[in-house]
Structure formats: C-alpha cells, structure tokens
Amino acid sequence: MNRRRDATAPLPGAHDGLVVATYGRHLLVEADDRTRTRCHPRGKRQEAVVGDRVRWTPSGDEGVVDAVLPRRNVLFRQDALRTKVFAANLDQVLVLLAAEPTFAEPQLARALIAARQAGIEPLIALNKRDVQPAFAEAWARLAPYRAMGETVLPLQLQGDDASADADLAALTERLRGRVTLVMGASGVGKSTLVNRLVPHAQADTQAISRALGTGRHTTTRTSWYWLDDGHGGALIDSPGFHEFGLHHIAPEALARWMPDLAPYVGQCRFHNCTHRREPGCAIQAAIAPHGPIAPHRWRMYQDLYEELAAARTP
Numbered sequence: 001m002n003r004r005r006d007a008t009a010p011l012p013g014a015h016d017g018l019v020v021a022t023y024g025r026h027l028l029v030e031a032d033d034r035t036r037t038r039c040h041p042r043g044k045r046q047e048a049v050v051g052d053r054v055r056w057t058p059s060g061d062e063g064v065v066d067a068v069l070p071r072r073n074v075l076f077r078q079d080a081l082r083t084k085v086f087a088a089n090l091d092q093v094l095v096l097l098a099a100e101p102t103f104a105e106p107q108l109a110r111a112l113i114a115a116r117q118a119g120i121e122p123l124i125a126l127n128k129r130d131v132q133p134a135f136a137e138a139w140a141r142l143a144p145y146r147a148m149g150e151t152v153l154p155l156q157l158q159g160d161d162a163s164a165d166a167d168l169a170a171l172t173e174r175l176r177g178r179v180t181l182v183m184g185a186s187g188v189g190k191s192t193l194v195n196r197l198v199p200h201a202q203a204d205t206q207a208i209s210r211a212l213g214t215g216r217h218t219t220t221r222t223s224w225y226w227l228d229d230g231h232g233g234a235l236i237d238s239p240g241f242h243e244f245g246l247h248h249i250a251p252e253a254l255a256r257w258m259p260d261l262a263p264y265v266g267q268c269r270f271h272n273c274t275h276r277r278e279p280g281c282a283i284q285a286a287i288a289p290h291g292p293i294a295p296h297r298w299r300m301y302q303d304l305y306e307e308l309a310a311a312r313t314p
C-alpha cells in the first residue's frame with residue numbers, strides 16, 4: 001500500500017463492485033470492467049459476502065469497502081458454534097446429490113427450507129445416473145420432494161453418451177442468466193460440475209488464490225464463477241460447505257417453509273398449534289396413510305422445531 005500517495009493525492013471517487021470471493025477478512029471485488037481488486041472492510045462489524053454489491057475506495061493497490069449495498073436476500077451457514085451470513089443476492093440454490101455417497105435427507109431438507117425462507121428458488125439434481133441400483137434407490141427416496149413440487153433433475157456428469165449430454169443441457173438451461181449457489185456433500189461431483197460448466201474455472205480459482213493470498217489447497221473459500229463471457233449467469237461454489245443455518249427462523253414459522261406441510265397451516269383447531277402433539281392438528285391428520293405427508297418428513301419437522309426452539313432459549 002502506498003501511504004504517501006494516499007496522503008497527498010485526492011482519493012479517486014468511490015466505485016461500486018461485486019464481491020466475487022472472500023477469505024478471512026479479505027474480499028475480492030470485481031468492477032463492471034471485470035478488473036478485480038483485493039479489498040478489506042472499513043469497519044470491524046461490516047461483513048460483505050460473495051454476491052454482495054459494495055461501494056469501495058481505492059487505496060494504493062488495494063481497496064477499502066466503505067459499505068455493503070442493500071441486499072435482495074441472504075443465506076446463512078451454520079456450524080456447532082454459530083450462524084453467519086455467507087452469500088447474498090442469489091436467484092437459485094442447486095442442491096447436488098448423487099447415487100453415492102448416499103445423501104443425508106435432513107441436510108437436503110434444511111437446504112430447501114433455507115432457500116424457501118430466503119425467497120430463493122431451490123433446484124435438486126441427482127448425479128451418477130450410471131451407478132445402479134444406487135441411483136434408482138436415491139431417485140425413489142426423492143419421491144416426496146417431487147410430490148411436493150420441487151424440481152429434481154437426473155444427471156450424469158461423467159461419461160458422454162447422449163442421455164448424459166441431454167441431462168446436462170437441461171440443467172444448463174435452468175442456470176442460464178441466474179446466480180446459483182451450488183451446495184453438495186464431498187464426492188457428489190461438485191468440482192466435476194463446475195469444471196464442465198465453467199471452462200475457465202481452474203484459471204479463475206488460481207487467480208483468486210493469488211489475489212487473496214490463500215493457499216492452493218484452501219477449501220473454505222466461497223467463490224463466484226461467471227458461466228459465460230456475456231455475464232449471463234454465475235455459479236457460487238463454497239467447498240467444504242455442509243449446513244445451511246436456520247436459527248434465524250422462528251419455530252412457529254417452520255411449517256410454512258415445508259411445501260408438503262404448508263397447505264395445512266392455519267387449518268388446525270388451535271390457532272397457535274405447533275403441529276406436534278395437539279389434537280385437531282390438520283398436519284398430523286394429513287400424514288400417510290391418511291394424507292400425502294410422508295411420516296419421516298413430519299418427524300424431521302419435529303426435530304427441526306426442537307432445534308429452532310432450543311436455539312432461541314438463552
């Protein structure tokens with residue numbers, strides 16, 4: 001940083017830019033002409049995340065982020081200790097699953113709830129169509145999600161027969177022109193997907209590592225990849241990302257964000273029904289075989305309700 005020049009020359013005006021990567025306290029901000037500048041936040045409390053539009057001021061070779069511009073939406077991530085914002089201004093969340101490793105359904109359910117609650121459309125893709133019978137079994141496990149209206153796409157990211165190409169084309173169509181956060185457990189094919197859709201992904205990743213001074217093997221960085229040169233859409237990849245944070249959601253509101261439960265909200269005998277043990281509960285009355293709600297979905301609801309309630313107790 002060139003302090004002398006900062007002191008003598010008037011600072012060039014502030015710029016608006018897009019946060020394309022974060023690492024610790026450092027941010028990489030992209031200007032409209034696509035040049036990228038390493039920035040740090042002005043204040044301790046300011047927390048810009050990938051997808052944010054920010055106003056920043058050049059300072060020597062680097063920049064200082066003065067303000068985060070208003071957000072359309074945010075997503076939270078959560079670990080044992082805390083919940084924090086980690087991406088903003090998204091159009092879509094792609095939950096990538098695979099025939100193997102077997103997916104954890106609560107993780108899928110959480111992702112869908114987080115997206116719906118944030119007003120972001122979820123999209124599910126099941127990869128490794130060639131791995132049978134595991135694929136068919138996983139596809140069957142997703143039946144409740146198809147029934148509740150979620151989009152589930154089959155995928156085969158490896159191999160290039162005609163049906164694999166058609167699958168990828170169908171996914172690409174849904175990514176066009178939109179900002180999509182990709183989430184998936186280790187081994188489902190997330191890197192394979194990013195490398196197939198973003199031909200320059202590896203070069204981008206290396207450039208980001210250089211700019212942010214992160215190690216080559218850093219796995220905790222969230223990064224933005226343009227899908228094509230016309231800036232038609234982008235993927236946000238967050239390696240090592242496991243669990244969406246839900247603790248900002250009130251337990252009483254939870255059922256509204258589960259599309260199989262939501263239609264019954266407001267129809268219970270008690271207006272403040274928590275849909276767990278109360279008599280005259282419309283949700284409990286709609287559990288299979290009496291109605292369309294899968295019993296394990298209701299159990300998942302109960303577990304999440306307990307978790308959210310516990311998170312509110314100081």
Ligand SMILES: Nc1nc2c(ncn2[C@@H]2O[C@H](COP(=O)(O)OP(=O)(O)OP(=O)(O)O)[C@@H](O)[C@H]2O)c(=O)[nH]1
Pocket residue numbers: 127128129130131155156157158159184185186187188189190191192193239240
């Ligand atoms: N059989 C089969 N294997 C696939 C397919 N897609 C990806 N794979 C393989 O699955 C393994 C994991 O793929 P990656 O893309 O590295 O998975 P990832 O989700 O990025 O995993 P991490 O790097 O651990 O986060 C690799 O060996 C891929 O070659 C597919 O459609 N079919």
Ligand SMILES: [Zn+2]
Pocket residue numbers: 268273274275276278280281282283284
């Ligand atoms: Zn109820």
